[in-house]
Amino acid sequence: MDRLEPVTIRAGKPDDSAACAQLWGAAIAHRDVGRSAEEIEGRAIGKLGREWAALVVASANDGHIIGFSLLVPEDNDQSVRSAHLSMLAVAPDIQGSGLGTRLLAATQDEARAKGIGQLTLRVLTANTGARRLYEAAGWFLSGQGRFEDTGRAFTGYALTLAGP
Numbered sequence: 001m002d003r004l005e006p007v008t009i010r011a012g013k014p015d016d017s018a019a020c021a022q023l024w025g026a027a028i029a030h031r032d033v034g035r036s037a038e039e040i041e042g043r044a045i046g047k048l049g050r051e052w053a054a055l056v057v058a059s060a061n062d063g064h065i066i067g068f069s070l071l072v073p074e075d076n077d078q079s080v081r082s083a084h085l086s087m088l089a090v091a092p093d094i095q096g097s098g099l100g101t102r103l104l105a106a107t108q109d110e111a112r113a114k115g116i117g118q119l120t121l122r123v124l125t126a127n128t129g130a131r132r133l134y135e136a137a138g139w140f141l142s143g144q145g146r147f148e149d150t151g152r153a154f155t156g157y158a159l160t161l162a163g164p
């Protein structure tokens with residue numbers, strides 16, 4: 001990780017979508033051994049091509065993207081604007097170095113700055129590492145279910161953001 005410092009965390013642009021999708025493919029194929037990175041990347045391109053609430057990227061000293069998060073709009077309940085954390089990933093070779101924690105904090109700050117009052121996410125129940133990350137950042141359990149496409153069990157989390 002030191003060789004990549006200083007790492008910059010910044011708002012993402014549409015131009016960053018392809019690199020983020022590629023990183024997502026690599027991170028999920030690393031997590032779910034046996035799945036095709038290309039197929040996962042293809043679906044990520046679709047998600048990144050739709051409307052965002054925010055894209056936050058982390059780039060290394062040479063400019064290449066080493067982590068990102070995507071927030072997408074969620075139906076609001078008329079009083080609180082809310083968004084859904086659709087993706088959070090760090091390049092496989094630097095996971096466990098604290099970048100996921102930094103990215104999540106930056107994502108929450110970005111949401112707060114945009115006037116979003118509530119964040120939600122769904123994470124694979126078996127993804128205990130990621131669940132610890134969200135719990136350490138103060139997210140609370142909001143439910144459980146199964147993803148419609150894969151049937152795999154998920155745990156829902158939510159976070160209420162304090163106003164400015």
Ligand SMILES: CC(C)(COP(=O)(O)OP(=O)(O)OC[C@H]1O[C@@H](n2cnc3c(N)ncnc32)[C@H](O)[C@@H]1OP(=O)(O)O)[C@@H](O)C(=O)NCCC(=O)NCCS
Binds near residue numbers: 028091098128130
């Ligand atoms: C989840 C993810 C973004 C975390 O990024 P990261 O840079 O590795 O996270 P950090 O180094 O900040 O770790 C923070 C905490 O998360 C936990 N954690 C994260 N990933 C972990 C892993 N693979 N194994 C064990 N613990 C993990 C640890 O508790 C860690 O706390 P600690 O340092 O006190 O032990 C990264 O592992 C990833 O890209 N995973 C694949 C994509 C994914 O599953 N995303 C989440 C679902 S949307």
